[in-house]
Amino acid sequence: MLASLLVRLPAPWRAPALVLATWRRWRTVLMTALLGLVTIGSVEIRRPELTMSLLLYLPPLLGLLVMAGVFSHWRRPSVWTTVAQRRGAGVADGWRLLVLAAALYLIVLGPFALLALWTMPTSGADPSLVVERAAVFVATWGAVSFLTVATVSVFARRGVAGLVIVWMVSPAVLAVAGPALGISKAWLETLAFLAPPFHATARLHDVWSGARSDLTERVLIHLLTFPILCLGLIRLGLQRVVTAPAEAE
Amino acid sequence: MDTLVEARGVEHMIGERRILTGLALTVAGGEVVGIAGPNGAGKSTLGRLLLGFVTPTAGMIAIGGTDPYTFRRMHGVGFLHEDGGRGWEQATPRALLTLHHDDLDAIDQDPVARTLGIGPYLDRRVATLSKGQWRACQLTMACRSPSRFLLLDEPEAGLDPGAQGRLHEVIAMRAAAGAAILTLSHHLESLAVVAARIHLLVQGRFRDHIDPRDLSSSALRLRYSQGVDAANADPTDRARAD
Structure with missing residues (x-):
C-alpha cells in the first residue's frame, strides 16, 4: 500500500515521504493528539490560565516531538545512505521533509488550537476580541515555534530540547545578566532580534488594533527578520547534513 | 573502456589520525575492481570518499569527470552499505x-x-x-x-552460498551493461570470482595489486597474508596505526 501511494507522488517527493512514513512515532503523535482532543472536549476547560498555557506550550512541544524526531530519523546512517544514492538527492530533500513535517505539525496543532479558542473563557470581556487576540497569538507563536525547533533540529544531533529552551529564554537571561556583564542597552536590543520573537507575538494584536502603535516598527521588524534568520540557518544546516553526513554521525 | 572512477594521491585524516595514504585507483565502465583488506584498513572510509560523503584531506577523486558529491547528485550511485x-x-x-x-x-x-x-x-x-x-x-x-557507478560494501555479508552465486551473476550482469563496479570486501574468494583486479588495502595504503585470474584460492590467501604481514612489520605504519 505504501509503495502504491509513493509511486503516485512526483519522484523528488518520494524519499521525504518515505522518511516521514517510516518514522515510527508519527502514529504515536497522532494518537496522543486525538486522545488529548477527546479529553479537552469532554472536560471542557473553563479556566483562562489553563487555556493560555495550552496555547503557549503546545506549539513548541509539538514542534520538538515532530521536528526533532523526523530529522533524527532522516540522519540515521542506514536511512540517509539509502535516500542519498538517488539522482538529485540533496538539500532539496531536506526542504521537502520540512514541508511534510510542517503539515504533520499543523494537522496536530490545528484541532487543538481551534478547540482551545472555541472553549476559551472570556471573563466578561468582549468574547470576539478575546478569541481574535488568542487566534493571532497562537497562529504567530505556532509559526515562530516551528521555525525555532526546525532550525535547532537541523543543526543539532543531540540535546535539541535543551538548545531550544536556551534559545527561547535567551532574551530574558540577557535582560537580567546583560547589565551585570556591562552590555549596553543598544546591544541588548540588537541581540534580542536573534532570539525567537515571543514578545512580538504577544504584542502583535495590540499593534494590529492600534493600541500600541509605538511598538509597530519593532514588532514587525522582529517578526519579519526572524523567519529570514531561521531559513538561512536551516539552509546552512541542510547543506552540512548532505555534504558530510558520515562525519556528522 | 573509458575510465569512470579515478583517484590520485588520496590522503585522509580524521583529527590527527591518518586513515588513508597515497591511494591511486581507476575503475573503467564495465570493469569490476575489488578492494580487500582487514578490519580497520580504511575500506569504508575510501567508500565514503568515493560517494562524496567526506572530502579527502589531500589528493584528487573524479567520477565521470566531476567530484564524487556532484556525480552522486547528478547521476546517483548504486550503493550497498x-x-x-x-x-x-x-x-x-x-x-x-x-x-x-x-x-x-x-x-x-x-x-x-x-x-x-x-x-x-x-x-x-x-x-x-x-x-x-x-x-x-x-x-x-x-x-x-x-547509475553507471556501483559501490558494494561487503556484498556477501549475510548471504548463503547459493545467494552469493546469484550475487556474482548480478554483478557480472551490471558490468556487462557498462557499469563501473567497486566492491569492498574481506571475502577474497568471492572477490576473485567477479573482480578483474584486487587492491590489497592495509593500514590505509595499497600494499599489493593482485590479478586473481591466474591464482588458486591458496595462492590468493598467501598473497593476502604476505601483504598484511609486511604492513604490520613496517614500524612506520605500526606507529601511525597506534
Missing part, C-alpha cells in the same frame, strides 16, 4: 524500490530482482525479513540503480 535496516523496519522492499523506479509491476519482472529471488518478500515489512533476505533486497536496490 553495511548498516543494515535500522530505520526501515516499517517499509517494504517494494516501497524502497520506488526511490529509483516508477513502474511497480516491472520490479517483479526485473532481471536483478528475479536473479536475487526477492519476489516472495517484496511486500513484507523489512522488520520481518531475515538478515540474508534484507541483504538481497539491499543488493537489488543498489544493482537496479540506473
Whole structure:
C-alpha cells in the first residue's frame, strides 16, 4: 500500500515521504493528539490560565516531538545512505521533509488550537476580541515555534530540547545578566532580534488594533527578520547534513 | 573502456589520525575492481570518499569527470552499505524500490530482482525479513540503480552460498551493461570470482595489486597474508596505526 501511494507522488517527493512514513512515532503523535482532543472536549476547560498555557506550550512541544524526531530519523546512517544514492538527492530533500513535517505539525496543532479558542473563557470581556487576540497569538507563536525547533533540529544531533529552551529564554537571561556583564542597552536590543520573537507575538494584536502603535516598527521588524534568520540557518544546516553526513554521525 | 572512477594521491585524516595514504585507483565502465583488506584498513572510509560523503584531506577523486558529491547528485550511485535496516523496519522492499523506479509491476519482472529471488518478500515489512533476505533486497536496490557507478560494501555479508552465486551473476550482469563496479570486501574468494583486479588495502595504503585470474584460492590467501604481514612489520605504519 505504501509503495502504491509513493509511486503516485512526483519522484523528488518520494524519499521525504518515505522518511516521514517510516518514522515510527508519527502514529504515536497522532494518537496522543486525538486522545488529548477527546479529553479537552469532554472536560471542557473553563479556566483562562489553563487555556493560555495550552496555547503557549503546545506549539513548541509539538514542534520538538515532530521536528526533532523526523530529522533524527532522516540522519540515521542506514536511512540517509539509502535516500542519498538517488539522482538529485540533496538539500532539496531536506526542504521537502520540512514541508511534510510542517503539515504533520499543523494537522496536530490545528484541532487543538481551534478547540482551545472555541472553549476559551472570556471573563466578561468582549468574547470576539478575546478569541481574535488568542487566534493571532497562537497562529504567530505556532509559526515562530516551528521555525525555532526546525532550525535547532537541523543543526543539532543531540540535546535539541535543551538548545531550544536556551534559545527561547535567551532574551530574558540577557535582560537580567546583560547589565551585570556591562552590555549596553543598544546591544541588548540588537541581540534580542536573534532570539525567537515571543514578545512580538504577544504584542502583535495590540499593534494590529492600534493600541500600541509605538511598538509597530519593532514588532514587525522582529517578526519579519526572524523567519529570514531561521531559513538561512536551516539552509546552512541542510547543506552540512548532505555534504558530510558520515562525519556528522 | 573509458575510465569512470579515478583517484590520485588520496590522503585522509580524521583529527590527527591518518586513515588513508597515497591511494591511486581507476575503475573503467564495465570493469569490476575489488578492494580487500582487514578490519580497520580504511575500506569504508575510501567508500565514503568515493560517494562524496567526506572530502579527502589531500589528493584528487573524479567520477565521470566531476567530484564524487556532484556525480552522486547528478547521476546517483548504486550503493550497498553495511548498516543494515535500522530505520526501515516499517517499509517494504517494494516501497524502497520506488526511490529509483516508477513502474511497480516491472520490479517483479526485473532481471536483478528475479536473479536475487526477492519476489516472495517484496511486500513484507523489512522488520520481518531475515538478515540474508534484507541483504538481497539491499543488493537489488543498489544493482537496479540506473547509475553507471556501483559501490558494494561487503556484498556477501549475510548471504548463503547459493545467494552469493546469484550475487556474482548480478554483478557480472551490471558490468556487462557498462557499469563501473567497486566492491569492498574481506571475502577474497568471492572477490576473485567477479573482480578483474584486487587492491590489497592495509593500514590505509595499497600494499599489493593482485590479478586473481591466474591464482588458486591458496595462492590468493598467501598473497593476502604476505601483504598484511609486511604492513604490520613496517614500524612506520605500526606507529601511525597506534
